[in-house]
Amino acid sequence: MHDIRAIRETPAAFDAALARRGDDAISAQVLKLDGERRAKIAAAEDAQAEQNRASKEVGAAKAKGDDAEFERLRALVGEKKAEVAALQAEAKDLDAQLTDMLARIPNSPAEDVPDGKDESENVEVKVWGEKPSFDFTPKEHYEIAGVAPNMDFETAAKTSGARFVMLRGAVARVHRALAQFMVDTHVDENGLTEINSPVMVRDEAMYGTDKLPKFGEDSYQTTNGFWLVPTSEVPLTYSVAGDVLDASALPIRLTSHTLCFRSEAGSAGRDTAGMLRQHQFEKVEMVSITHPDESDAEQKRMLGCAEGILERLGIAYRTVILCTGDMGFGARRTYDIEAWVPGQNTYREISSVSTTGDFQARRMNARFRPADGGKPQFVHTLNGSGLAVGRCLIAVLENGQQADGSVKLPEVLAPYLGGKTVLGADGALA
Known part of the structure; x- marks a missing residue:
């Protein structure tokens, strides 16, 4: 606002x-x-x-x-x-x-955001890691021999329709391991507080985090009026709605692993193969509530937290700052992290880290009391994926694929997989 x-x-x-x-x-x-x-x-x-x-x-x-x-x-x-x-x-x-x-008016872009009409004019600010080389043509995640039996789109379509998937066996476990690894890293190393947050919220929470009124068609609403969260940014950020916080309580840094739901309105025909774009997916979210003077530094910190997950997984990526024409409605500045996916021979977004300034805080009347005792001021709110679990699974599977249809998994996941680091061509962990 x-x-x-x-x-x-x-x-x-x-x-x-x-x-x-x-x-x-x-x-x-x-x-x-x-x-x-x-x-x-x-x-x-x-x-x-x-x-x-x-x-x-x-x-x-x-x-x-x-x-x-x-x-x-x-x-x-x-x-x-x-x-x-x-x-x-x-x-x-x-x-x-x-x-x-x-x-209904979008946030004003920060001065350092590059001008541009669409994603083609985003500006690359960082490239990390080496893209894997293969002596065979790399497959997309759902085509890999060790993955295909455990990534069931047909049964999911029978129960729920298009753009859903049932993960089975070892693939489901790797997916769960990734989420646990992300949360543990953010809590133990990055200083975030883990929250087990609701996935159904009221109108006020959606409005306060700028998802309503303009983008209601992009989300799902239950028959009794609750909204299914498009991301846990909504409950985490809205947790300070109406509060007047002490300056000493800032920053508040939160993380949550939840299901997320998006109708993908207007995306018909885009990325329909595989599990890249789903109606239901999982994400580990990061949210920071900060003093206005600290929000730009906090965004860089959050960006480093998200990039660090990919670095520890050994996934090559690039970071771009979004141009004005590609930024989200509530964002003042956004960095996208794009992981390398060999099956498509391109980078794909796996995280967006945004600062909204006081845009959301005004909508939900979230303020802090300055240390000098002056008039309460609006906090700044930031959010970022840390990371999208399904898309991270895609990157891990495609980058680790072997000629025989097996997948070499990142060593950092071994503690979550009973010490195993290979998804065999038969679909079992070894």
Whole structure:
């Protein structure tokens, strides 16, 4: 959510920030609505003052025995009372319209975000690791001999439809091992607090984390009104909604491993093969609640946490900063980490690490009390994948594949796999 006062003070700068995203100028519409709302509020206050004056004069007229003046003033009080109620109702309606308009305007990009129209103009900032070389044509994850029997799309389609998968046996265990390895690393080495968070949330939580009202079609809603989380960013970030935190409590660093649900609206025909783009998937999420002065440094820290997972798994990757045309709605700056997937001979996104500034905090009224005791200020919120478990599984399987259909697994997973480091061509761990 944007600060209406900032739009009033610098409307041209506000429109210029939107133009960087490819959006039309909207400050004139915002300020027109804001002006109408403020005028109604002022008129209601004037009418209330007139009502109050008339109310005082009613008693004086009655004491004087001036019946005519008494009746006139009493009628005026009733008239002003009705006028105040009408003006307040109109102001409330205009306020709701203004709030809805502001809620649909994306966040302003940070100054260092590169301008661009789409993902082709994202800027590479880091490349890590060596891509594996093969003396055979590498397969996609679902084609590898040791994987195919344990990655069951047909049964999942029978129970749930397209874009679902049932993982079986050793592949299911490797998937679980990856999630455990990620959470343990974030807790034991990166200093995050593990949260077992709900996967069903209320409207307020979705709204506060900028998923509503604009992107409701991208998520699933239950028949009794709960939303299935698109990511645990929603419950983790919203956990501080309405709070006034002590500055000494910041930063708050959280992580959670949950199921995530996305309708993938508008993505028909994209990445339908394999388990790259699913309606239900698992992700280990990182969320930080920080002091505004520390949020840029915190984003770099979170990026390092996510990159570190891939480095310990030995997966080559590159990191890009998203251009203005490819950033998400609520992001002020986003880095994507893309893992190398040999089966497609390309890098694929496996994590996004974003700072929203105070954009989400304003929506959910999350503030902190400065150490000097000044007026409460809005916190900054950040979120990032640490990592997407299914996509990480894809990268591990494809990078470790062998000519005989087996898969060599990263050594760091051995403690989670009973000491085993190979997925055999027969689909069993060895």
